[in-house]
Amino acid sequence: MEITQILDKIYILNPGYVLRNDITRAVLATRDNSSYHSLDVNDVSTILHPAFAMLLSFFNGSSTLKETLNEVSSYFNISFDGALKTVSKLIDNKSGVAVEYDGHFFYLPQNVLIERKVDRTENYRPEDFEIETEVDLEHERLNKPIYASFLVSNRCVTDCIYCYADKRRIYDCTIPFPRILELIDEAKTLGIISFDIQGGELFLYKDWDKLLKALYAAGYSVYISTKYPLSEWEIDRLKATGTKEIQVSLDSIYGNDLMTNLRVGPGYRDRILKSIEALDKAGIRIKIKGVVTGPIFNYSRIEEYVNYFDKFTGVEVVELTAPSHSLYKTAKEFSNYRLREEQLDSLLELAEKEKNRHHFELRTDIPSREGYLSKEEKQKSFYARSSCSGNMSSFMILPDGNVTYCEETYFNPNLMLGNILESSIMDVWSSERARNLFYLPKSIFPNDSPCSSCKEFEDCRYSKGICWVDVMAAYGEDKWLYPTPDCPYAPVPLNDIKVW
Known part of the structure; x- marks a missing residue:
């Protein structure tokens, strides 16, 4: 990159990333909005020295790179060349970089600073990242959470053979709706980046439309996944909330397959396909996700399944996946519905063959085959694992107000952090109970x-x-x-x- 050629261009902090003051440091994380994925961002949450967040705050799109570097050098009392040396590593960087400040190293993801082609919806000032205590870059658990989830219910319209939910007891939401609105306001005030809805089935919650409207009004991008056959009236109601996209989880277009996989009645297939047609007609973008299990595996039927969605212009993604073991299913049950190796190979082969033949993106989320790993290889793989965000940067609110780690720990009493009917989000997060569970x-x-x-x-x-x-x-x-x-x-x- 020839620096002299870009000094007159305008660079901004990638709109796919957000900055947050975390009391004793700063945090850079990925924005929870799929519309920014085209900006080629990593899914990341990384701790920064506050000074680095201050530096990035100058890249708000109001000045050329040369003007911004002059502002940076003046603010930090460093030379123009010193500012340029630091910033140049982050301009259109195609991979993550390790940076050093004041004797500390930390990680920044790819494409931190990009040429302005879209405006940022959220800008910052250096003073947003001033802290009044000693800088802490050592402890991974955040002082303030940045991701929240809300399980409205564990009630469903299906009874999937591979179900990942704890349905040993059914819980409907007993949190008063005014309290839910308070939680959304508190989350926004705290700078929580995402407020996801989990299920169970959202559309079995009586106030689902009011909940969606409140989340959208607070600036949250809600990821909706459903197996519920929406009527045209319900789709009109959904569209009125401002919903632009939805995932329909549909494992097959054959009724007998759905009766096997989802344990639904014979009329379910026609109702869910009619719902997809109505969603498409309403202009709501659609992702289709299908879980292919052993009992319904049929190569030609999977081909038909993929081809079926060619007629819907609103279908943007079709994803094929394989079931993994559920905590709430026995080993015998898993052996009955899992895919054999040759079936997994066939599914991946089909996805590769079909991926460029459709107007939608066809993908799989099947993990790579590991094979045998030596102890040294296993050790290396383990140390390179992804972090668990539960009680580190995220939490989940259960239908009864209890707070737990994530959407699959559910009602396990050992992993309860507190209760939002009795406490605020920050009181739960900073409680002795939550901290002691992490440490x-x-x-x-x-x-x-x-x-x-x-x-x-x-x-x-x-x-x-x-x-x-x-x-x-x-x-x-x-x-x-x-x-x-x-x-x-x-x-x-x-x-x-x-x-x-």
Whole structure:
């Protein structure tokens, strides 16, 4: 990149990223809005020194790069060349970069600063990131959460054979709607980036339209996933909320397949296909997601399924996926509905063959086949794992007001952080209960858990964390203090939870 050629161009902080003041540091995270995905952003949440957030705040689209660098050099009392040296690493960077400030290294994702082609909807000032305490770049758990989820109910219109939800008891929402509105306002005030709706089925909640309107009014982009056959009247009601897109989870276009996979009645197939047609006619963008299980696997039927959606201009994505082990299903049940290796290979082959033949994007989210890993390879893979955001940067509100880690830990009493009927979001997040759950001491781990004697305990548990759901799915809910099965020191799982 020739710097002299771009000094007169205008660069902005990529609108796909947001900055937040986290009391003792700053945070850069991905905006929860699919319309920004075309800006080629990483899905990321990373801790920054406040000074770096201040620097990025200057890139608001009001000045050329040369003018912005002059402002930066004046504000930080550094030379123009010094400002240029720091900033040049972040202009149209095609991969993440490690940057150093005041003896600390931290990570910045790809395409941090890009040429202005769209305006930012949220700009910042350097003073937004002033802090009144010592800078903390060591602790991974955020001082303020940035992601929230709300499980309105665990009630569904289907009874999927692969269901990932805890439906041992059905919970409908008992949180008063005025309290929900208060929570949305508090989330916005705290700078929470996303406020997702989880299910169960959203459209079985009586105030679903009022909830959507409130979230949109607060600036949240709501990801709706449904198996509910919406009527034309309900679609009009949905459109009136301002909803622009929706995911319809549909595993097949054959009625007998749906009766097998979803355990629905014979009329369900016609109603859900009619609903997709009406959504398309209403101009709502549609993503179709299908879970292909062993009992319904049929190559030619999957081809027909993909081709069926060619007639809908509003269908933008069709995604094929394979079921993984559910914490709430037995090993025998999983063996009955999982795909065999040859079926997984066939599904991936079909997706590759068909991917450029349609107006929509055809994709799969089937993980790569791992094969055998040596202990050293397993160790390397484990250390490179993604972080668990639960109780680190995110939380989930349950229908009764209790707060837990994520959408799959559900009602497990060991993982409850608090209750928003009794406390504010920040009171729950900063409570002794929530903090102690994240920083569980090694001393409470039972002797039969390898974690109890692990020399890497703090580096593992207090940095990236572990997936509680995988632990309990692999070893049982009573073994929640075991390591994740991907850990190189983990015992052999009682349950095979892998897709392959």
